[in-house]
Amino acid sequence: MDDKQLQSLIEQMTLEEKVAQLLQLTPNFHECSDQEGQITGPMQELGITDHMVAASGSVLGLSGAEAVINIQNDYMKHSRLGIPLLFMADVVHGFKTIFPIPLAIGCSWDIELAEKSAEIAAREAAVSGVHVTFAPMVDLVRDPRWGRVMETTGEDPYLNSQFARAFVRGYQGVRLKEEHDRLAACVKHFAAYGAPEGGREYNTVDMSERQLRESYLPAYKAALDEGCEMVMSSFNTVDGIPATGNEKLLRGILRAEWNFDGVVISDWASIREMIAHGAARDDHEAAYRAIKAGVDIEMMTPCYVQHLPQLVASGLIDDKLIDEAVLRILRLKAKLDLFNHPLRAADPVRERDVVLCREHRQASYELAVKSCVLLKNDNVLPLHQAAKVALIGPFAQSDDILGWWSCEGKTEDAVKLGDALSARMQAGALKIIEGCGVHTIAEHVLEQSLEAARCADVIVLALGEESAMSGEGASRTDIRLPQAQLELIQRLKALGKPIAAVIFNGRPLDLHGVFDEADALLEAWFPGTEGGAAVADLLLGHVNPSGRLSMSFPQSVGQVPVYYNHFNTGRPFNSAKRGERYVSKYIDADHEPLLPFGYGLSYTSFDYSELSLSSSEITANQTLEVSVTVTNIGSRSGIETIQLYVRDISGEVVRPLRELKDFTKLELQPGESKVVTFQLTEEQLRYHHSDLRYTSDPGQFHILVGPNSCDTLTDSFKLV
Numbered sequence: 001m002d003d004k005q006l007q008s009l010i011e012q013m014t015l016e017e018k019v020a021q022l023l024q025l026t027p028n029f030h031e032c033s034d035q036e037g038q039i040t041g042p043m044q045e046l047g048i049t050d051h052m053v054a055a056s057g058s059v060l061g062l063s064g065a066e067a068v069i070n071i072q073n074d075y076m077k078h079s080r081l082g083i084p085l086l087f088m089a090d091v092v093h094g095f096k097t098i099f100p101i102p103l104a105i106g107c108s109w110d111i112e113l114a115e116k117s118a119e120i121a122a123r124e125a126a127v128s129g130v131h132v133t134f135a136p137m138v139d140l141v142r143d144p145r146w147g148r149v150m151e152t153t154g155e156d157p158y159l160n161s162q163f164a165r166a167f168v169r170g171y172q173g174v175r176l177k178e179e180h181d182r183l184a185a186c187v188k189h190f191a192a193y194g195a196p197e198g199g200r201e202y203n204t205v206d207m208s209e210r211q212l213r214e215s216y217l218p219a220y221k222a223a224l225d226e227g228c229e230m231v232m233s234s235f236n237t238v239d240g241i242p243a244t245g246n247e248k249l250l251r252g253i254l255r256a257e258w259n260f261d262g263v264v265i266s267d268w269a270s271i272r273e274m275i276a277h278g279a280a281r282d283d284h285e286a287a288y289r290a291i292k293a294g295v296d297i298e299m300m301t302p303c304y305v306q307h308l309p310q311l312v313a314s315g316l317i318d319d320k321l322i323d324e325a326v327l328r329i330l331r332l333k334a335k336l337d338l339f340n341h342p343l344r345a346a347d348p349v350r351e352r353d354v355v356l357c358r359e360h361r362q363a364s365y366e367l368a369v370k371s372c373v374l375l376k377n378d379n380v381l382p383l384h385q386a387a388k389v390a391l392i393g394p395f396a397q398s399d400d401i402l403g404w405w406s407c408e409g410k411t412e413d414a415v416k417l418g419d420a421l422s423a424r425m426q427a428g429a430l431k432i433i434e435g436c437g438v439h440t441i442a443e444h445v446l447e448q449s450l451e452a453a454r455c456a457d458v459i460v461l462a463l464g465e466e467s468a469m470s471g472e473g474a475s476r477t478d479i480r481l482p483q484a485q486l487e488l489i490q491r492l493k494a495l496g497k498p499i500a501a502v503i504f505n506g507r508p509l510d511l512h513g514v515f516d517e518a519d520a521l522l523e524a525w526f527p528g529t530e531g532g533a534a535v536a537d538l539l540l541g542h543v544n545p546s547g548r549l550s551m552s553f554p555q556s557v558g559q560v561p562v563y564y565n566h567f568n569t570g571r572p573f574n575s576a577k578r579g580e581r582y583v584s585k586y587i588d589a590d591h592e593p594l595l596p597f598g599y600g601l602s603y604t605s606f607d608y609s610e611l612s613l614s615s616s617e618i619t620a621n622q623t624l625e626v627s628v629t630v631t632n633i634g635s636r637s638g639i640e641t642i643q644l645y646v647r648d649i650s651g652e653v654v655r656p657l658r659e660l661k662d663f664t665k666l667e668l669q670p671g672e673s674k675v676v677t678f679q680l681t682e683e684q685l686r687y688h689h690s691d692l693r694y695t696s697d698p699g700q701f702h703i704l705v706g707p708n709s710c711d712t713l714t715d716s717f718k719l720v
Contacts, residue, residue: 001339006330009081010323017080018326019308020055024088024265024299027062029053030071046302054078057329058086058132060299063095063408065346068129072342084333084342091133091183091407092151093117095124097360097529098402098409101506102137102163104371104525106153106550107600109641109663111166113367118170120363121407122183124355128408129346131336132184134232136167138219139189142561144554145199147474150404150506150526152194154550155563155597157215158660161222168226176229177337180345184336187223189234189267191249192216196236199560201475205236210653212238214688221258229332230263233295235270242277244270245289255294263328265297266290272301283307291317296325356413361530368527368534370639373547374601375511380498380520382541382603383458389425390456391418392435392449393463393488395504403506403526404471414529417462417502420536431456438466441484446491453492460539461489461501461518467526470506479510479557486513493517502535508553511594523547541603546639546665548600548708552593559589564597564709565656598643598660598708604634604670608642611705611713617720620682620696624717627677628705632668639667644678645704645712651697652689658704658712678705685719 001009010018029048054075062068068087075085093099099117100108108114118136125133137151138160153163164187173182192212196203207216220231231254234243243249244266254260271290272283280286287303288311298304311317338344354360374381383389395401397418399411418432435449436442453459463485468474480486481503490513492499501518503509506526515521522545524535537543554562569584573591577583585591607630614625630642644662648655662678680703685696698719706712 001334003331006327006334009083009330010326012081013326015309015312015319015322016051017055018322019305020052021057021083021326021329022297022304022322023052023056023302024058024060024297025053025056026060026300027067027071030059030074046300047306048302052305058088058297061089062087063089063125063128063130065127065129065348065351068346069343076342082339083330084338086131086333086338087129088132088134089125089130089407090135090405091121091125091130092135092137092405093121093403094364094407094409094528095121095128096355096408096410097124097364098406099364099528100368100371100531101150101403101526102153103150103506103551104527105367106159106163107373107525107547108367108370109159109548109550109665110367110370111162113370114163115166115170116363117367118167119173120360122171123181124360125183126181126345127347127351127354130183131338131344132186132230133171134186134188135171136164136185136223137188138164138223139192139194140216140219141194141551142563143195143199144479144508144551145475145477145557145560146194146196147201147470147476147507148194148472149508149551150470155552156550156565156660157218159550160219164219164223165226168223168228172227172229176335180337180341184229184332185223186230186232186265187220187228188232190220190231190254191234191238191243193234193236199475201473202235205238209239210688210690210692213692217253224258224260228262229335230265231260232265232267233270235267235273237277242270242274242279244295245274245279245286245293247293250294261328263296263332264294266295266299268299269301271295271298271303284310287311288316291321291325296328364528365530365534368531369538369543371525371527371547372535372538372545373523373549374545375523375595376515376518376521377601378519380458380500381522381539383500383539387429387457388455389421389430389458389460390452391421391430391432391460391462392453392492393461394434394436394438394485395462395464395502396432396434398462398504400467401504401526401531402528403467404474409529415532417532417535420532421539424536424540436484436488439482439484441487446488449488450491450495453495453497456497459492459497459499461492461499462504463501463514464504465506467506477557479507480512481509481514489513489517500539502539508551510554510556512556515594544603544636544638545600546602546641548598548641549595550597552597553595555589555594558586559591559593562593565659567654568657596708596710598641600708602638602640604632604636604638606638606640606668606707607631607633608706608713611703611715613703613715613717615717617718618682619720624680625677626680626703626705627675628713629673629675630666630668631673632670635670637667637669639665640707641665642676643706643708644680645709646680646685647702647704648685648687648697649700649702651687653687655687658709660709682719
């Protein structure tokens with residue numbers, strides 16, 4: 001249907017029918033459904049009438065082809081104007097075939113595989129009846145205390161933007177209307193949700209507009225530039241105003257500046273939550289502020305349906321605001337071809353063949369392999385073919401490796417590490433002992449672990465967080481492993497055997513008691529359905545690790561926030577003068593992270609040499625070529641991620657010590673060298689000035705190229 005036809009529909013709708021289109025409910029409100037859907041917020045007595053449900057525009061959290069077909073068919077029988085429902089769900093890192101958590105995907109630095117993961121998730125979700133996914137989440141995060149750090153791709157605006165684009169392409173494809181096995185994407189959470197004070201969920205966000213635009217907005221903009229169809233407003237305040245009622249943010253930046261004319265949806269109950277924020281007296285004022293700000297769909301509170309008609313009748317709002325919101329919703333339904341095909345791709349028969357198929361599991365394995373990061377290795381990994389191995393720890397045979405937001409994923413479908421190692425090792429070479437629980441340790445189990453370890457050549461410790469220890473609502477002040485696991489490490493360390501640790505977790509951790517005690521350390525994150533197989537192949541050397549951190553690991557929680565692209569100070573710390581007092585440092589710890597952004601090891605080694613620039617000066621119309629020679633100086637093939645950083649030496653506004661501008665992945669055989677060339681333009685040197693102009697400054701710049709944000713070769717040029 002075109003806009004003229006959609007406008008005709010709107011003209012036939014009553015005000016109550018229009019307002020109901022703006023209401024999103026869970027499936028249990030529909031009589032033919034016995035499913036509650038994914039409950040992600042506090043259920044309240046909403047005061048929703050049968051008439052409101054009958055005219056409501058979308059359903060939250062329902063999947064399964066048969067269930068969706070039943071509700072849609074029943075709804076369409078009673079729909080006066082034949083307007084279908086939209087079905088939305090949180091398909092974040094897979095539908096039933098679960099991929100690594102997004103933070104892990106960020107550590108792959110593999111844009112193509114990230115896009116493929118979203119395409120597969122869309123295919124599975126679409127055949128199961130879903131039309132819209134509440135993804136990608138592109139919130140920039142610098143504080144690992146925040147539980148939802150697992151749902152982002154890291155701390156860097158450029159890298160996050162590249163992944164944002166990839167996920168949108170994967171979910172939506174090229175022709176959303178014709179490609180029924182794709183989903184409309186909804187970028188979230190707009191804006192700056194990843195910067196809550198103290199890392200505490202739903203907490204206040206307070207930053208300058210310049211910082212907001214410089215670091216936090218770029219990834220949302222990248223998703224929208226890629227054609228993302230929806231935006232979800234965030235729970236937090238932005239400059240003292242809740243995002244859901246923030247007119248400057250939603251109508252100003254999003255719609256007026258960025259020309260976004262798609263659908264804006266509130267997060268769960270966030271319209272009503274303006275009352276708790278102190279930004280609205282009651283539901284009436286909350287509805288007024290949200291519709292004025294430009295929120296089209298209200299998720300799971302009744303402020304719109306109960307108060308918008310009164311607001312129109314009293315003249316406080318123009319009914320054109322409601323018509324605009326309805327038109328945007330109907331446009332999305334038309335783009336999804338729902339007026340012609342209300343069931344879209346939902347198909348119970350095909351669903352059985354598509355969901356969790358072998359091809360999808362293989363893609364999950366490939367991404368898991370590339371997402372794991374080797375953090376330390378003192379000649380312990382890969383495990384020797386003939387070694388006797390004791391696999392010990394709460395994750396030795398755990399299926400809790402999918403992570404938070406695993407949609408329809410089932411732990412029973414996950415490949416366990418112990419099973420995967422057993423299948424790949426000689427009979428009798430592997431002994432598996434739980435050792436301790438995630439939080440508890442029993443002496444008799446510990447003794448079994450010590451006995452098994454004494455008979456082994458190598459100890460592999462499988463440690464980590466339960467999936468519920470990260471994700472929404474899981475902020476932590478202590479980001480170390482639980483004490484029971486640290487005690488297990490200490491007891492096993494006393495045996496003097498080589499120890500390789502594998503950590504399953506959803507956030508960067510304070511690794512004291514692990515990093516210093518283990519001889520090797522593999523960061524596995526929550527690696528998804530094929531996680532055990534991927535980790536086993538990495539430990540055994542069947543695959544060479546290639547992951548690189550997309551978020552810094554702190555020395556301790558006291559450093560947080562810690563991130564690579566920070567500003568210098570007027571009294572910077574000099575490592576050659578550690579005893580100097582009056583400089584920017586801690587007196588009880590290093591101020592640098594334990595492991596920096598971009599860091600990761602391999603089973604081979606790479607050498608960087610011959611950094612060269614095509615010119616010592618460039619103008620706004622010129623491109624600078626940056627070349628570096630990379631050589632595999634090890635004994636096996638490997639993949640290296642070459643990273644290009646820039647430092648603006650002097651700006652009108654203080655500039656970060658370095659900023660990622662580009663990267664490329666390169667596979668090299670032993671002894672092989674290749675020259676990598678980057679193209680750098682003046683546009684990549686621009687930033688937001690004090691008056692928010694986005695431009696560059698003439699002057700000196702440093703070029704830094706290397707395997708991570710700390711270990712780099714350096715050269716310089718001038719912009720004239």
